[in-house]
Amino acid sequence: MTVVAEPASVRPRGSYTWPAIWAVALALVLGLFLARHQLLWAAEYPSRAIVPISQWIGAIMTWLKVNLSWFTRSITAVLGVPLDFALDLLAKNFKIGTGADAFILPRLSWVGVCAAAFLAGRAYGGTRLALLSGGLFLFIALFGKWTSAMLTLSLIAIAVPFCIVTGLFLGILAWQQPKSEKYAVSPLLDLMQTIPTFAYLIPMLLLFGNSPVSAMIATAIFATPPMVRATMLGLARVPAEISEFGEMAGCTPRQKLWRVLLPSARPTLMVGVNQVIMLALNMVIIASMIGAGGLGYDVLLALRALKVGEAMEAGLAIVALAIVLDRVSQAAAYRQSQYHGEIVAGQAFWVRYPNLTLAILLLAGTTLLGTVIPFFADVPKAITFTTAPAWRIAIDWITVNFFDAIEAFRVFLILYVLNPVRAFFEGFPWLGAVFLIGLAGFQLGGARLAALVAALTAFCAITGLWEKTMATVYLTGISVLLACLIGIPLGLAASRSDRFEKIITPFIDTLQVLPSFCFIIPVVMLFRVGDVTAMIATVAFAVVPAIRYTNHGIRQVPPNLIEAAVVSGCTRRQTFWRVQLPLALPEIMLGINQTILMALAMIIICAMIGTRDLGQEVFIALSKADPGRGIVAGLAIAFIGIIADRLFNAWSARARSRLG
Amino acid sequence: MTLKFAAMGMATLAAASLFAPASYAQAPESSDPIKVALFDWTSVNLNAKIMGGILEKLGYTVEYPTADYLSSLTTGLTNGDLTLAMEYWQTTAGEAMAASDATGQTENLGPLGPQAKEEWWYPLYMKEKCPGLPNWEALKDPKCAEAFSTPETAPNGRYLGGPVTWEGFDDERVVSLGLPFTVIHAGTDAAMFAELDSAYQRKAPIMLWIYSPHWAPAKYEGEWVDFPAYTKECYEDPAWGSNPDAAYDCGKPTGEIYKYAWAGMKEKWPVAYNVAKNYKIDTDVLNGLSGQVDLEGKSPEDVAAAWIAENEATWKAWAQ
Numbered sequence: 008m009t010v011v012a013e014p015a016s017v018r019p020r021g022s023y024t025w026p027a028i029w030a031v032a033l034a035l036v037l038g039l040f041l042a043r044h045q046l047l048w049a050a051e052y053p054s055r056a057i058v059p060i061s062q063w064i065g066a067i068m069t070w071l072k073v074n075l076s077w078f079t080r081s082i083t084a085v086l087g088v089p090l091d092f093a094l095d096l097l098a099k100n101f102k103i104g105t106g107a108d109a110f111i112l113p114r115l116s117w118v119g120v121c122a123a124a125f126l127a128g129r130a131y132g133g134t135r136l137a138l139l140s141g142g143l144f145l146f147i148a149l150f151g152k153w154t155s156a157m158l159t160l161s162l163i164a165i166a167v168p169f170c171i172v173t174g175l176f177l178g179i180l181a182w183q184q185p186k187s188e189k190y191a192v193s194p195l196l197d198l199m200q201t202i203p204t205f206a207y208l209i210p211m212l213l214l215f216g217n218s219p220v221s222a223m224i225a226t227a228i229f230a231t232p233p234m235v236r237a238t239m240l241g242l243a244r245v246p247a248e249i250s251e252f253g254e255m256a257g258c259t260p261r262q263k264l265w266r267v268l269l270p271s272a273r274p275t276l277m278v279g280v281n282q283v284i285m286l287a288l289n290m291v292i293i294a295s296m297i298g299a300g301g302l303g304y305d306v307l308l309a310l311r312a313l314k315v316g317e318a319m320e321a322g323l324a325i326v327a328l329a330i331v332l333d334r335v336s337q338a339a340a341y342r343q344s345q346y347h348g349e350i351v352a353g354q355a356f357w358v359r360y361p362n363l364t365l366a367i368l369l370l371a372g373t374t375l376l377g378t379v380i381p382f383f384a385d386v387p388k389a390i391t392f393t394t395a396p397a398w399r400i401a402i403d404w405i406t407v408n409f410f411d412a413i414e415a416f417r418v419f420l421i422l423y424v425l426n427p428v429r430a431f432f433e434g435f436p437w438l439g440a441v442f443l444i445g446l447a448g449f450q451l452g453g454a455r456l457a458a459l460v461a462a463l464t465a466f467c468a469i470t471g472l473w474e475k476t477m478a479t480v481y482l483t484g485i486s487v488l489l490a491c492l493i494g495i496p497l498g499l500a501a502s503r504s505d506r507f508e509k510i511i512t513p514f515i516d517t518l519q520v521l522p523s524f525c526f527i528i529p530v531v532m533l534f535r536v537g538d539v540t541a542m543i544a545t546v547a548f549a550v551v552p553a554i555r556y557t558n559h560g561i562r563q564v565p566p567n568l569i570e571a572a573v574v575s576g577c578t579r580r581q582t583f584w585r586v587q588l589p590l591a592l593p594e595i596m597l598g599i600n601q602t603i604l605m606a607l608a609m610i611i612i613c614a615m616i617g618t619r620d621l622g623q624e625v626f627i628a629l630s631k632a633d634p635g636r637g638i639v640a641g642l643a644i645a646f647i648g649i650i651a652d653r654l655f656n657a658w659s660a661r662a663r664s665r666l667g
Numbered sequence: 668m669t670l671k672f673a674a675m676g677m678a679t680l681a682a683a684s685l686f687a688p689a690s691y692a693q694a695p696e697s698s699d700p701i702k703v704a705l706f707d708w709t710s711v712n713l714n715a716k717i718m719g720g721i722l723e724k725l726g727y728t729v730e731y732p733t734a735d736y737l738s739s740l741t742t743g744l745t746n747g748d749l750t751l752a753m754e755y756w757q758t759t760a761g762e763a764m765a766a767s768d769a770t771g772q773t774e775n776l777g778p779l780g781p782q783a784k785e786e787w788w789y790p791l792y793m794k795e796k797c798p799g800l801p802n803w804e805a806l807k808d809p810k811c812a813e814a815f816s817t818p819e820t821a822p823n824g825r826y827l828g829g830p831v832t833w834e835g836f837d838d839e840r841v842v843s844l845g846l847p848f849t850v851i852h853a854g855t856d857a858a859m860f861a862e863l864d865s866a867y868q869r870k871a872p873i874m875l876w877i878y879s880p881h882w883a884p885a886k887y888e889g890e891w892v893d894f895p896a897y898t899k900e901c902y903e904d905p906a907w908g909s910n911p912d913a914a915y916d917c918g919k920p921t922g923e924i925y926k927y928a929w930a931g932m933k934e935k936w937p938v939a940y941n942v943a944k945n946y947k948i949d950t951d952v953l954n955g956l957s958g959q960v961d962l963e964g965k966s967p968e969d970v971a972a973a974w975i976a977e978n979e980a981t982w983k984a985w986a987q
Contacts (some may be wrong), residue, residue, distance in 0.1 A: 209738060212748075217749055218748060298748075299733065304705075307707045311708050311856070312709060406865050418819060421819050422819060528861045536854065536862060613854070615857070615858065616854045616858045617853045617858060630736070630738060630763070630830075630832040631762070631766075632740070632741040632763070632766070
């Protein structure tokens with residue numbers, strides 16, 4: 008019981024003065040709000056004082072394009088070699104020579120690739136995994152998405168190892184030199200994760216060209232950070248005994264790192280690998296806008312022609328790829344950590360790797376057959392089928408039958424909730440916001456945090472983006488609130504019932520990987536363009552971490568504490584409210600933090616359905632090919648995320664230290 | 668890549684030494700791939716596949732990278748990442764084309780043929796509720812505007828405009844013509860047509876921006892609003908038109924659809940350049956081909972191949 012009932016004397020002395028300080032601060036800001044017509048400069052940032060940072064960035068980009076193109080283009084060429092190979096191997100056929108008399112080496116047969124997926128599943132996870140991965144590949148083929156899926160797969164197959172290796176080295180560097188971590192790596196990771204990808208598409212196009220390689224680099228920027236974080240965390244968590252043992256055994260520092268520390272950190276590293284795969288697949292739609300093609304392009308094209316069913320099928324094919332890659336890589340890592348097979352010298356290759364040998368034989372065999380029998384070369388149209396009409400009928404039926412009820416709900420939300428809140432936020436004086444956020448930073452983390460968050464807030468004002476920033480904050484805020492109201496109870500329910508957890512897991516996996524574009528357009532059909540649609544799409548995407556972390560947080564409360572509570576006479580309800588929930592609070596806070604970041608990422612995409620915020624600014628910059636404007640808007644979005652992240656971390660650190 | 672290039676290089680060297688006189692100044696002048704951009708709507712991709720198909724018949728290597736519509740004008744096309752792009756609509760890409768021309772690294776290959784039309788559009792069933800249509804003055808009637816309203820715009824009508832980046836000037840038009848309408852911007856045209864489809868099925872009120880050539884006017888029955896015809900003066904001179912104090916008191920301009928090429932194409936692939944420059948397609952033909960893809964579900968490749976097979980004489984003449 009002591010866990011919660013904190014004696015008042017333990018509190019820091021200053022804590023009683025804080026409510027008073029906040030009351031004064033809020034009164035001041037209220038005064039500023041009321042006097043906003045007299046103190047116009049404090050309410051609306053004066054347009055003649057806007058600092059033209061976007062023009063500076065534009066000028067830098069032009070200079071880079073002129074002077075560094077040879078360098079960036081040679082990177083494109085180098086990375087293009089493995090990528091082209093993978094593309095030819097899986098999707099496009101090798102073409103030697105040109106024109107009509109070119110010699111064509113066929114791509115791998117789809118039958119062979121499905122069989123290889125089956126065997127990979129069998130090698131690492133047994134029959135169930137084999138059926139899952141083989142089945143999902145077959146599903147992709149039968150839906151007629153084979154070529155697109157293989158284009159996407161080749162991009163992922165090259166990008167993911169690239170991300171993992173880069174992430175690993177950056178993580179090791181940061182771990183070896185804590186200074187570089189604090190001042191370079193950590194802020195860099197924050198920016199990489201929070202600047203929306205759309206903001207750097209134009210610089211990518213200018214420097215690396217309109218090609219799959221640009222798409223791959225954009226994917227890498229977005230997908231590498233979790234690997235770096237996982238590496239740093241994994242290395243830091245290796246028990247000191249293991250590390251000391253390595254030294255005693257006479258390892259050089261290099262041997263210690265590669266032979267002792269990294270293998271011990273494997274479970275954490277695998278979490279990083281999983282996130283890299285998921286994020287890379289998240290990027291395929293955006294990557295298709297700068298030359299990648301594949302499933303992401305199918306989704307875009309289908310949606311432009313309002314073929315909702317086709318878009319959904321392409322989206323589900325992405326989900327299928329994600330599931331196979333994730334499950335097989337997890338199983339592979341688990342197998343390797345369990346089984347350190349003794350390699351017997353002289354053993355034949357096919358004895359040592361029976362599945363691999365069989366896979367190679369099957370791939371070669373079916374591909375050769377493909378040159379004679381067309382069935383093996385391309386998925387025959389006769390055996391493909393589509394569920395598109397069914398999706399269409401379902402959506403039409405909902406539209407016709409439920410629209411009126413939905414419309415009433417939408418109008419209520421718009422008139423009584425969204426519009427008033429929006430008006431309040433957009434009218435909020437920038438100086439007041441800088442002051443209040445700085446104050447919060449000071450209370451939670453001291454002068455340095457205060458300076459950081461106040462400066463980041465001010466950036467949004469001095470670049471002339473204040474109103475759009477506040478529009479973003481309003482929509483993100485409401486969506487996060489709703490996502491938490493829905494997600495945390497679901498997470499709690501999942502933590503208390505294994506069955507419910509099993510039911511809900513596939514749904515949240517799908518929500519995370521299914522490209523958001525797929526479900527935005529059906530939502531538009533029901534809710535029209537505008538803020539309600541954006542809010543619903545955002546909540547659907549951002550609810551995932553709220554559920555996951557809550558569930559995880561409650562489940563990891565040490566059982567002995569719960570026993571202690573039960574022994575001391577707590578009812579189930581008391582145990583839950585007084586012991587489990589407070590102990591899970593830091594984890595739940597982390598979940599909310601992630602929810603905020605996810606919501607921000609999604610709000611940007613919602614500019615495609617007519618929201619008027621920073622996302623719109625990014626899209627305008629994209630269509631005008633104005634790199635400076637896009638990056639500044641992207642930075643403003645990143646700064647919202649970073650402010651929320653820092654304040655939340657400071658808050659949860661305090662909560663944790665109070666809980667002991 | 669390098670390996671492939673080496674192989675190609677050897678092949679061309681061998682070919683050059685054997686048949687040097689014959690292959691000189693004939694297609695293909697270079698075996699480097701010609702990159703024809705794909706965007707995210709049907710007609711441009713059909714044109715790209717037809718163009719690419721012709722070039723392949725002439726012996727060129729063709730690739731089809733996907734690209735972003737407006738920004739490609741000042742990125743990919745300026746440095747040869749894209750060689751050709753088939754559709755830039757004067758009506759929506761005016762500013763971007765001007766920016767592209769200013770770089771001097773791209774070339775406008777002239778009009779594609781069809782005239783782009785864009786205007787306010789409503790489904791035919793709305794005529795009952797607002798009988799004065801298609802004359803624009805009917806929209807000034809508050810009752811008529813209310814028929815197009817939703818609760819949050821009432822009593823104003825709701826007009827669903829294109830993305831803010833399209834140069835539509837609808838906010839200005841509503842003010843200068845005194846229309847009791849509120850302009851809502853859809854972020855993408857996919858969202859715009861999703862709303863249309865939903866409204867059309869329920870016979871619900873909707874007024875929105877539609878353009879042609881496009882599958883929508885073929886699929887849904889409706890009409891364009893008749894605004895005072897566009898003139899240059901209308902957009903530039905406030906005194907013009909029914910409102911003496913404001914510009915934009917007229918309809919939207921119709922416009923050409925232009926083809927653009929990377930400026931280096933002319934030197935590197937002269938014959939392909941000629942084909943691209945001469946390439947033209949008729950509005951009705953293009954609408955028909957788009958319909959085959961969007962409404963009948965054929966693949967753009969098949970439709971393009973059929974066109975190429977049927978019109979061999981036409982495109983052979985382009986290559987001269």
